[in-house]
Amino acid sequence: MGAEEPLLRVEGVGKAYFSNRVLKNVNFTLGKGRILGLVGENGAGKSTLMNILFGMRVIQETGGYEGKILIDGSEVSFRSPMDALKAGIGMVHQEFSLIPGFSVAENIVLNRETLVYNPLVEAFGDRLTTLDRAAMTRRADEAISKLNIELDSSTLISELPVGYKQFTEIAREIDKKGTRLLVLDEPTAVLTESEAEILLDSMRRLARHGISIIFISHRLQEVMSVCDDIVILRDGEVVLQTTPAETSVRQIAGAMVGRRIDRGESEGREERAPGKPVMEIENLWVDMPGETVRNVSLTVYEGEILGIGGMAGQGKLGIANGIMGLHPAGGSVSFEGRAIELNNPESPLAAGISAVSEDRRGVGLLLEESIAWNIIFTSLQMQGRFLRQFGPVKIRDEEGIAECARKYIRDLEIKCTSERQHVQELSGGNQQKVCLAKAFETRPKLLFVAEPTRGIDVGAKRVVLDTLKRYNREHGMTIVVISSELEELRSVCDRIAIIDKGAVAGILPAATPSEAFGYLLMGAGAAEAEKAAADNSNGMEAANA
């Protein structure tokens, strides 16, 4: 960079939520009319960085941030998103903030409508000004034309395909006066390939008009094709800062997922022969808000631990919830040769399938009940166990319940005062162990475990993962682990399926180097991933030789 000061300069920015450090010493600059790709796994710190940039309240409430953010060379410190908007920073979120029953034009100028004075304003205030619809349409069309797309501004949002909703949001930011920096958070996650292509074109066009763009994406090819600079975050640190010309898809994939393989685990991994197919999933769709499954076909083998990974929002969580009948679903699922009835939670439970929900506190636990009651609840309700016939009535077998609970408390190292303690008093990790115990006690043949280590401490993580492994080995329980953390999956699973856009992007053995999974996560296609895996094993063989 010459004498010209860059539009945005981030200097030594860091942030810790109390003792949990999420960003460390982040530095980069963004020039006028340039596109910067920000790449990283879930939890790498992208959202925190953007929250800082936008002056979101959550940052101040948790003690502010370290380092400096400079716009046009002078330091800024936004106290609210409104300040950021005034400084010309626009943001397009992953979730749409559009009014469904309004037209495209009405949404673009939402709360910034062109207004016409009328005498009633004097009596009742400014809000009785009438709307100038012609001018609103004109402004909307102008913004749309800057994007160079075909979009009729009179169409209702609810009738638009997803991709065009995205364009409407971007057009809104463009219509705002003085927008100089546009942040697009995973804009292509919900788009079809052709729509994504149009979006990338529009981005290039905007950049030529002098608008700078921060493009957050995990789709590597898009980043390579559209960005001028690329910044890769991992665990809150910038691990690589480069340009498309100097790097390769492979280098970025490697930098993004890292090479954090625990030696102990990779040594302990044994190759196991797959059993016979036990669950067949065909053309499954699940309407789970935010985790839509579109078309998943998958086979689970007896006695294996199958991992299901993928970025948040791509649909991995929907699979278990759909099969367990918690969200509307369609397609066909069979278990041990018999069809599972979808949309009916009793059917999978009766067939011997259990699940540990990602929503521990909501679905998984009865918070105001004791540990013992939580552990045996499903077994008692669904299987009629822990009951004693007492004349004409059945009563609970309190002794047996307590005995069973104490067994799990010992086995899973649940830290508590006694089995009568209420689960709401337990820490997240111990609550998770209670969830596992509850699922184990139903003696399932197949167990879904969703996000088993989310929000729990390192020690508990170890116990949870080891327990899963132990039950798999000792009791022959088939387990499907669904997790956002690839390394965690690689440490316990035999095979890992990666879900992208609501479908299976590829299935690889867990021993495959993480780089190959990186390709799948970033929508780079199964062929590329397999090639990377093959290259790598060739390399290893060569090294061994």
Add this chain to the structure above:
Amino acid sequence: MKRMTGGEAVRLFCVRNAVPIVFLLVSAIGIYYSQFTAEYLIQEMLTRLARNAFLVLSLLIPIMAGMGLNFGMVLGAMAGQIGLIFISDWNVSGLYGMTLAALIATPLAILFGWMCGAVLNKARGREMVTSYILGFFMNGVYQLAVLYGFGSVVPILNPELVLSRGYGIRNVTNLDGIRNTLDNAIPLDIMGIHIPLATFLVIGVFCLFIVWFRRTKLGQDMRATGQDLGVAHAAGIPVMRTRIISIVISTVLAAYGQIIFLQNVGTLNTYNSHEQAGVFAIASLLVGGATVARASILNVFTGVLLFHLMFVVSPMAGKYLVGDAQIGEYFRVFVCYAIISLALVLHAWRRHADKVRARAALRGESGGAA
């Protein structure tokens, strides 16, 4: 987007308009059995349209703001009645009397509306049941004020209005001074049918107001708030204030609506007239094909016509079918609640049908297989 086939379009139309279609069919059977003349029915319908349309129209604005059916309009009706009690006491008659009653009712209705709106903001998502219960509560306050306050704290000059014990308003207040004043302000009879032209003009002005209001910034903000509170808030629209304003407008208009209603009826049942106002108006609107989330001026007029057609023909139809007019009387009281229940059930069913349709779009390539 896929193009719909003819059959699908017809089915969609039937699904969208299930409620009015059911009522049209039931009424058609009722008309046949009731043996009413066309002349009589037309006169009845015109009178009832003039009497009720304004009250029903006052429901439109809260629906626009996403607050559902405003059972709280009963508060407005109470305000209107207090205005009417005062003009009866002061002996102000004619159009002046009505205007004065409206002027007295306005500040009261604004106060009630503001209070109601503030409460409903605390009970987001449960506006209907909250406003319904609020109506019961305010009914008690109204009774207290009118039964004990009037004639003691509030001076009432005309002893004919007051109970013999010296305070409190009588059960029935005669509204001779303003009976049919508005209806007859512009006399017009066609083929022996009396048409309350002036009332229709007032209703017409109200409709124009609503059409214009939708085009104002405030109207636009209300529509945005109604469709998605979160998005509207994020866009900087003062959503809570907007919601309160919508209830205030509705309450004030309901007060005017009740005054128009009672000038047609001619007597005020001091302690009962307002009670049915909300339920009847809401039933009418729902019969017209409106939903909890969507209502138009067309729904208002269709609804008032269909609902009151049913109301008029059902006692006679009952009499000729079962041989007892009591059965018909009984029938028309309970039919009104049945309508609201039916409309709410149909509304839920329709929302479910819409959801299933929307979900079909998610299935992607596996759609055929499922």
